[in-house]
Amino acid sequence: MAQALQRAMRDAMAEDPTVHVMGEDVGTLGGVFRVTDGLAKEFGEDRCTDTPLAEAGILGAAVGMAMYGLRPVVEMQFDAFAYPAFEQLISHVAKMRNRTRGAMPMPIVIRVPYGGGIGGVEHHSDSSEAYYMATPGLHVVTPATVEDAYGLLRAAIASDDPVVFLEPKRLYWSKSDWSPEAPAPVEPIGKAVVRRRGTGATLITYGPSVPVCLEAAEAAQAEGWDLEVVDLRSLVPFDDETVSASVRRTGRAVVVHESTGFGGPGAEIAARVTERCFHHLEAPVLRVAGFDIPYPPPMLERHHLPGVDRVLDAVARLQWEAGS
Amino acid sequence: MDSLQQRSSTVQEPPGAISDYRPTPPPAWQPRTDPAPLLPDTEPLRVLGTDAVADADPALLLRLYAELIRGRRYNTQATALTKQGRLAVYPSTTGQEAGEIAAALALEERDWLFPSYRDTLAAVARGLDPVQALTLLRGDWHTGYDPHEHRIAPLCTPLATQLPHAVGLAHAARLKGDDVVALAMVGDGGTSEGDFHEALNFAAVWQAPVVFFVQNNGFAISVPLAKQTAAPSLAHKAVGYGMPGRLVDGNDAVAVHQVLTEAVARARRGGGPTLVEAITYRIDAHTNADDATRYRAAGEVETWRAHDPILILERELTERGLLDEDGKRAAAEAAETMAADLRERMNADPVLDPMDLFSHVYAEQTTQLREQAAQLRAELEAEGEA
Ligand SMILES: Cc1ncc(C[n+]2csc(CCOP(=O)(O)OP(=O)(O)O)c2C)c(N)n1
Numbered sequence: 001m002a003q004a005l006q007r008a009m010r011d012a013m014a015e016d017p018t019v020h021v022m023g024e025d026v027g028t029l030g031g032v033f034r035v036t037d038g039l040a041k042e043f044g045e046d047r048c049t050d051t052p053l054a055e056a057g058i059l060g061a062a063v064g065m066a067m068y069g070l071r072p073v074v075e076m077q078f079d080a081f082a083y084p085a086f087e088q089l090i091s092h093v094a095k096m097r098n099r100t101r102g103a104m105p106m107p108i109v110i111r112v113p114y115g116g117g118i119g120g121v122e123h124h125s126d127s128s129e130a131y132y133m134a135t136p137g138l139h140v141v142t143p144a145t146v147e148d149a150y151g152l153l154r155a156a157i158a159s160d161d162p163v164v165f166l167e168p169k170r171l172y173w174s175k176s177d178w179s180p181e182a183p184a185p186v187e188p189i190g191k192a193v194v195r196r197r198g199t200g201a202t203l204i205t206y207g208p209s210v211p212v213c214l215e216a217a218e219a220a221q222a223e224g225w226d227l228e229v230v231d232l233r234s235l236v237p238f239d240d241e242t243v244s245a246s247v248r249r250t251g252r253a254v255v256v257h258e259s260t261g262f263g264g265p266g267a268e269i270a271a272r273v274t275e276r277c278f279h280h281l282e283a284p285v286l287r288v289a290g291f292d293i294p295y296p297p298p299m300l301e302r303h304h305l306p307g308v309d310r311v312l313d314a315v316a317r318l319q320w321e322a323g324s
Numbered sequence: 325m326d327s328l329q330q331r332s333s334t335v336q337e338p339p340g341a342i343s344d345y346r347p348t349p350p351p352a353w354q355p356r357t358d359p360a361p362l363l364p365d366t367e368p369l370r371v372l373g374t375d376a377v378a379d380a381d382p383a384l385l386l387r388l389y390a391e392l393i394r395g396r397r398y399n400t401q402a403t404a405l406t407k408q409g410r411l412a413v414y415p416s417t418t419g420q421e422a423g424e425i426a427a428a429l430a431l432e433e434r435d436w437l438f439p440s441y442r443d444t445l446a447a448v449a450r451g452l453d454p455v456q457a458l459t460l461l462r463g464d465w466h467t468g469y470d471p472h473e474h475r476i477a478p479l480c481t482p483l484a485t486q487l488p489h490a491v492g493l494a495h496a497a498r499l500k501g502d503d504v505v506a507l508a509m510v511g512d513g514g515t516s517e518g519d520f521h522e523a524l525n526f527a528a529v530w531q532a533p534v535v536f537f538v539q540n541n542g543f544a545i546s547v548p549l550a551k552q553t554a555a556p557s558l559a560h561k562a563v564g565y566g567m568p569g570r571l572v573d574g575n576d577a578v579a580v581h582q583v584l585t586e587a588v589a590r591a592r593r594g595g596g597p598t599l600v601e602a603i604t605y606r607i608d609a610h611t612n613a614d615d616a617t618r619y620r621a622a623g624e625v626e627t628w629r630a631h632d633p634i635l636i637l638e639r640e641l642t643e644r645g646l647l648d649e650d651g652k653r654a655a656a657e658a659a660e661t662m663a664a665d666l667r668e669r670m671n672a673d674p675v676l677d678p679m680d681l682f683s684h685v686y687a688e689q690t691t692q693l694r695e696q697a698a699q700l701r702a703e704l705e706a707e708g709e710a
Contacts, residue, residue, distance in 0.1 A: 028545035050547050052516035053483060080483060084518060119412055122466040123481040125440030145354045262692055291696045293685050298412055303678045303700060310703075 001149045002035050002172045005111075007180045009036065009073060012146045013043050019157060022049040023058060023075030023111075032077055033113060033172055046280065055085035062108050063092050069109045073157060079114040080123035082086040082182035086131075093162045094137030105160045109153070113260055114142075117170035117305055119298040127259030128297055132164045133235050133268065142166035142188055145212035146176040148233060151187040159189060168208035192239035194246060198228035201318055202251035204243055204269055206232040209256045209306065216311035225315060235265060243269075244276040251282040252318045258305050261289030283318040332427075357566060363557035368571040368603050369598045370635045371578040380578050382646050388426060388577040389641055390655045392634050395421035395445045397659035398454060399608075401666050405458075406612040410670050410681045412463045419607035422577035422633035423539045425449045427602075430584035431507055436475045438490040438508040440483065443537075447476050455664045464674040483514040487536065489525035494532040494591075505591045507584070513544020516556055524599065527567040533591035535584065535601045539574060541606040546619040562599035571706060574602030575633040578640075605631075616643060 012018045023031070027050035030037030039048035051058050053077060062072035077084035078099055082089075090108070114148045116125035132140045143149040149167075156163035162289045178184070191227055195210065196217050203213040210231045217227040230246050232239065247253045253273055255266035266287035273285050288306045337607070371377050390570030405411040415622045417424050424445035428437060429452070439446050446497045451474045457466040460479055465476035477493075480486035490508035495506035514520060515538055527534045542549055553559055572583045580602055587598035605628035609616035641647035645674050682689060682697040 024544070025546045027546075030618070033546065050551050051546050052552050053513035053547070054516040054518060056518050084485075119458055119463060121412060121463060121481070153384055186375070269371070289680060289701075292690075292692055293681055294466070296681055297460075297465050299674065299676055300464075300681055303681060303703075 001146045001174050002033055003144070003180060004146045004150040004178060004183075005035050005167065006037055006039070007048075007154055007183060008150045008157070009039060010042065012154060012157040013039065016071065016157075018069060018239040019071045019073060020047055020049070021044060021073045021075070022062070024051060024053055024077050026050060027077050031075060032125050033169065034245075035111075035167070035172075036075065037115075043186060044173065052264060055083075058089055059088040059093065059108075060112065061082060063096065063106065063227060066106050066108050067104060067111075070112060071157060073109040073111065076112045076253070077113055078120075079126040079128050082110070082112050082128065085110075089132075089138070089164075090135050094135045097161065098137060098236050106162045107157075108162045109156045109159075109165050110162065111153075111165045111167060113169040113172075115168050115170060116168045117208060117258075117299070117300050120169075121298065127257070127290070127300065128275065129166060129235055129257075129259055130264050132166075136256050138236060139163040139189055140166065142168060142207040142235065143233065143300060144168065144171065144195075144207055144231050146174060146178040147184045150178070150188065151184050151185065152189065152233065154183075154186040155189045158186065163189070165252075166207060167236065170208050173248050174211075187233075187279045190234045190237040190239060192230055192234070192242040193230055194228060194242065195222070195231045196227070196229040198226040199250060200226045200228075201254065202228045202243075202246045202250045203228055203254050203256055203311065204232065204246075204273070204313075205237065205256040206309075207257075209258055212306065213256050213311060216308045216315075219308055220315060221311060223312075232269075238269075238272065240272060240276060242274060247273050247277045247285075248280045251280055253277075253281075253285045253290055254311065254314045255285065256288045256306055256311055256314075257284060258290045260292045261287050262292045264289055286314045286317060288314045325610075359563045362563045362566070363566045364557060364562070364571040364601070366571075368573045368581045368601075369583055370573045370576050371582060372576045372640050377578065377640060381564065382644070384581065385578065385637070385641055385644075386651075388422075388429070388581065389634075389637055389647065390583045391425045391429070391449055392421045392577060392637060393655040394544065394659045394662055395425050395449070396634060397656075397663045398445060398448060398666070401663040402458065402461075402487065403608070403612060405604060405667070405670050410460050410482075411458060413461055413611050413613055415459075415611045416606075416608035417442060417445050419628060420539060420541055420574065420604045421445060421633065422637075423574040423580050423602040423604055426577040426580035426585045427507060427509070427537050430581055430588050431505065432588075433504070434475070434504050435588070436490070436493055436504065436506045437471045438493075438506060439479050440486065440509050440511060440514065441479050441481045442511065443479065443509050447474075447479065447495075449453040450474050450476055452476055453671045454662065462513075462670070462674065464676055484510055484519040484523070486510075487519055488526065488690045490534050490536075491500060491523050491527045491530070491532050494527075494534045497539060498533055503533075503592050505535065505588050507535045507537060508537065508589070509537045511542040512538060512542070512549055512558060513547065514538075514551055515561065516544075516552055524562070524567070524597070527597035528567045531594070531596040532596035533594075534597045535587040535591055536597065538583065538599070538601045539604055540601055541604050543606055543610070543620070544609045548619075559599060559601035559603055565599075567597045567599060570598060570600045572600060572602050573574050574604030575631050575636065577633055577637055604633075 026036040114118040205213045270285040340443045364684035402414045428446040428449040490506040494506040
């Protein structure tokens with residue numbers, strides 16, 4: 001996946017000279033996850049820039065660059081190190097279009113490696129999507145496959161609105177048949193996709209939890225449960241259509257994500273599904289999420305992250321009648 | 325709208341009067357303080373290898389030596405533990421031991437240390453159990469130690485964010501009438517963060533008893549100092565806030581100890597904060613997970629090895645007849661004992677209770693957490709039975 005993301009930036013930079021990549025260690029080192037590897041060499045340090053170590057400064061400068069017609073793609077090194085930049089993000093990036101009655105769009109992509117499961121120490125595993133989702137003016141997207149990583153990042157860079165691009169860091173090393181020589185067409189932002197067809201219940205998920213849900217769906221088959229898996233890809237805008245159509249077909253739904261449950265993304269999703277599918281639901285919409293605790297130390301993270309068993313438990317709680 | 329029109333019309337009327345207009349000259353601008361005494365010297369202070377070393381207390385020299393040897397051994401041991409998978413990650417301070425240790429030793433017991441994520445040696449020099457200093461990096465708990473025990477704030481991973489805390493604590497101590505000083509440590513990269521600037525400004529305005537200690541080891545991960553700042557030195561940054569900036573050779577343990585002791589004393593007697601920049605070098609990569617060959621030349625490392633903090637202190641002690649082979653052996657043995665103990669205790673699997681996940685989120689557990697704790701307990705029981 002890291003390679004697909006890198007390729008997306010490279011293609012965008014080659015096509016459009018206004019695209020600039022910047023952040024901490026993105027140049028010579030190629031980023032701590034090597035996602036920007038080679039860009040500085042190919043496009044020069046003015047197009048792929050090692051900035052001083054200051055997240056508010058990076059994003060604030062990106063605002064000014066966007067005001068002058070550039071399309072900055074900034075990297076926040078880790079989820080929890082984006083927090084110093086929140087003032088710029090919330091007060092300026094998200095609101096500039098609105099404050100200027102549309103005169104000043106903010107075509108900025110904020111790339112954030114996020115989530116756990118890689119044994120990172122403190123402050124290296126947060127899932128911050130709920131904060132971003134709660135801020136009008138931002139798009140929030142997150143790929144779960146190598147193909148989507150390329151397509152979604154191209155779409156994000158092409159977008160005239162700011163996009164918080166959440167990269168599930170435990171999927172950085174995931175592979176597929178995707179070939180960098182024949183990149184897939186760019187997907188528009190805001191479309192969910194059904195990753196697996198099923199009739200018994202819908203697992204609604206995104207990012208790092210997609211592979212977990214697919215695995216759970218396979219495991220469920222042994223018990224006679226036929227599960228559908230919807231990968232949201234985009235949290236804002238939210239694809240109500242794909243999600244509702246799926247839940248109407250299956251009549252049951254579980255939302256799965258690793259960020260905390262209370263006030264988390266699942267709360268919004270469950271409410272929307274209930275509002276739209278109330279008469280089709282055979283059971284309440286359930287949530288399987290991380291516990292409502294600060295992200296745990298690496299030695300305990302497996303107890304926090306929602307795994308296959310917890311997903312299957314929730315499916316069982318949908319008052320399933322075996323064999324139906 | 326109306327008042328705007330009125331105002332503009334008064335400015336324009338009567339026509340012709342504009343030529344008679346003479347602005348009142350602004351009051352002559354006066355610098356409020358002469359910045360000269362705040363400016364750092366152009367050369368970093370050195371004591372070892374200069375005449376000034378004659379004044380150094382032999383007991384202090386020997387103490388520093390023993391601690392530096394122990395610190396180096398700690399670094400090599402912790403790095404070895406990463407290779408054995410006993411530690412998730414370790415940011416080594418090999419080559420930087422003098423700054424870490426001499427700075428920590430300049431504090432009195434009642435003072436507070438605010439370390440960054442790299443400053444394990446400073447914490448250990450202050451008395452923290454070597455294993456506890458690694459809890460965070462092993463991954464069994466976040467920080468985990470009790471900050472009150474040795475007056476060490478949690479090792480801070482988000483860069484520069486501990487600096488305002490140091491200012492607040494020092495200020496609070498002064499409000500209470502305690503003569504406590506806070507030492508706040510940060511790397512060269514961290515000085516670019518907004519929190520660094522805000523902390524310095526608060527400290528100077530409040531005249532808080534804080535010493536800011538910047539260890540300039542040349543790099544923030546891969547980014548060299550030249551891409552971090554255009555200032556003549558990081559110590560120069562002090563002047564704009566109204567506090568003195570001091571430059572010191574960070575590999576000269578005696579010089580670091582002297583500059584820090586002066587800054588701490590100044591803070592304690594109500595003289596306000598100081599910004600100290602120690603010039604040093606990171607011999608190892610950023611962490612064991614980093615590939616330093618991508619951004620720096622090997623020759624550079626070799627130049628700095630010749631200015632190794634242990635080497636230059638050892639030379640002084642030997643020349644003065646304070647250290648012989650027996651002395652060296654004794655220091656090495658003491659370090660080895662520490663390393664053996666560290667190795668042994670780190671090789672034991674930590675005993676973890678997953679239920680602790682819910683123990684310290686709130687003073688009193690919320691209903692929500694009690695429910696989740698029950699869920700996990702049931703899962704663990706099922707796991708145990710399976
Ligand atoms: C706010 C924040 N942004 C980014 C990081 C990621 N990071 C960890 S260490 C580091 C470099 C720090 O360099 P410096 O301040 O010079 O200290 P050194 O590592 O050299 O001791 C970076 C960018 C972080 N920890 N905190």
